[in-house]
Amino acid sequence: MTLYSNVLELIGNTPLVDISQLSPNPSVRIVAKLEGQNPGGSVKDRIALYMIEDAEKNGKLSSGSTILEPSSGNTGIGLAMIARAKNYSLNIVMPENVSRERRQALEAWGANIIDSPGSQGSNGAVRMAQRIAKENPEYVFLYQYGNPANPRAHFEGTGPEIYRDCPEVTHFVAGLGTSGTLIGVGSFLKSKNPDVKVWAIEPPSGEMVDGLRSLDDGYIPPIFVENNGSDLLDRRTIISPRESIEWLRKIASIGIFAGISSGAVMAGAARCAESISEGVVAVVFADGGWKYLSTGAWSDDIDLVVERAKSIIYF
Template sequence: MATERLENKPCGGRYGDIVQAIGNTPLVELKRLSPKPGVRIWAKLESSNPTGSVKDRVARSLIEDAEARGAIRPGQTILEPTSGNTGISLAMICKRKGYRLKVVMPDNVTPERTQLLQMYGAEIVYSDGTKGSNGAVELALEMAAADSSYYMPYQYGNEANPNAHYNGTALEILEELDEISAFVAGLGTGGTLMGNARRFKEELGDAVKIVAAEPMQGEPVQGLRSLDDGFIPPIIDLSLLDRKIFVTNRDAIIWTRKLLDEEGIFAGVSSGAIARVAVRIANELDEGNIVFIVCDDGWKYLSSGIYTRPVDEIENLDSTVWW
C-alpha cells in the first residue's frame, strides 16, 4: 500500500539538541484575511521557534559566528541591548552552550520578559523606558566601552543577524513558493527585512516588493522602530526597501486580535502591525502571494489584557512598549 506523502517534511525534522531545532517554521495561508481569491496571504510562523520568536535564528547565528571566529570562549559574558526577544533567545542558547549573558532592556517592557530572561539565567540591566530601544543600545555601548571582557554581538551592526534570514527564513519560504509579490516584515534591527530582501531580490528580481511595517514616530515600541527617530541600524541598506508603512499601537492591537479571532493565530503585537500592512498590500494587488512574518507568540503579552479586554480599556495603550 502506498504511503501518503507527509506534509510536514519530515515531521519538523530530527535534531541533536534544541539549538539545532531552531528554524524550519510553518508557512500558513490566511484565507479569511485575504480580500480577493487571487491574492494569497501567507504567514511565516516564527512563533514556532523554541523560545517563541524569530530571534532564535538570529541569536544562534550571532553566537555561532562568534564561535567560528574564535571571538568567545566558554564562561565568557555576552552583553547585548535588546527589547526582549533577542535576549530571551540568547539566554536559552548561552545556557545550553555555557556562556554567561547580561542583557540591557528598557524598563517598560511587559513583566513576562523579565521572568523569561531570569528563567534562562540571564542578568538584566534596565535602561530608561522612555528612551525605548535606543536607550538600551546607548547604555550597552557605554558598558562595553568601559569593560573589554564583555563580548557584544551587537545585532544592530552584525551581518550574522541578516545572514540568519538570508541562509534560513528566505530559503525556507522559497522552497514553498515560486512567486512572491510582496514580503512584509517589521523593522527593528532590520535583520529580517535585509536578509530576506537580499535573497528574494537575488532569486526573484524586482518583481518582489519589500515592505517594512514601522511604528509611528514617538510611540515607544518594543521590537520595532521608526527610522525617523534618528537611529538607522548599520545593517540596514535602505535601497532594499520598496516601501515603509506606519502603524499605530492601536491598529497593531486591533490586528493582533483579528489574527487570533479570524485565523486562530496567537501572535505578539508586532505581528498584528505587520498583518495589517500585508492586508493593505493585498488590497492593492489583483493576484499573487504575499508573505509576512509572525515574529513571536502571544504568551509574553497576556498580562496586558490585549487578547481579552476591549481596546479602549487597555491601560497605558500608548505608553507601553508593545512591539
C-alpha cells in the same frame, strides 16, 4: 520523526501557513511564517544562534566568556536560551517598561538583566550597552544592529525556507526593528525574482518612550545602512496601535496566537493585498502571543489596550 540531539537544532524551519481567509482581496493569497514556533518563541532565535556561532568561529567567544546585548525582548530571550545551553554568562540591557513576561523569560534562562530607563526606549538600551561594552572590553558585545550575522541568518535561513515552501511569492511584508529580517529575506527573494516587492512595516513606538531629546539622537541600524536598506525596500508604512490590535484579534479569530507586532505586520499585508490586483504576500509573524498575555491585548477593552501601548514597549 527526527530525534534531535539538542534544543538548538530546533531553531528555524518554521511552518508557513495559508491565511488567505484574512485577505481583503480574493485574488491575493497571504501566507504567514510562524516564527513563534522557534524553541525560544521568536524569530530572534535565528539571529541569536548565528551571532553566537559566528563569534565562536572567529574566536571572540569561548568557554567562560560573558555576552552583552541590548534588547527590548526577543533577541535577549533567544540569546538567554542559547547561552544557557552552551554555558555562557549573559547580560541583557533592557528598557524597564517591557512586558513582564519578557523579564520572566530571561530570568528562567538565567540571564542577568541590566535595566535602562524606560523613558529612553530601545535607543536608550542601545546607548547604555555601547557604554558598558566600552568600559568592559572583556564582554563579547554581539550588537544585533550592526552584526552581519543578523541579516545572514535570514538570507541563509528564513528567506530560502519561504521560497522553498512558496516560490510563487510576489510580496514580502515584515516588521522593521533592526532591519535584519527585511534585509536578509528581502535580498534573498529578490535574488530569486527581482520583481518581488519588499514592504517594511513600522510598528508604532510609543511616543512617550521614544527617548529622544533632539532629532540628532535618532538611530538607524548600521546593518540597514551597510546593506543599502533604503534601496532594497519598496515601501515603508506605519501602523497605528489601534489597527495593530484590531488585526491581532482577527489573526486570533482564525486560531493563530501571535504577538502584538504581528498585528501591525498583518495590517500592512492587508493594505498590500488591497493595493495590488493579484499576487502572493508572505508575512513574518515574529513571535507568539504568550509574552503579551499580561497586556490584555485580546480581551480587554480596545481603548484601554491602545492607551497602555503608549507607555509600554511591545516590540
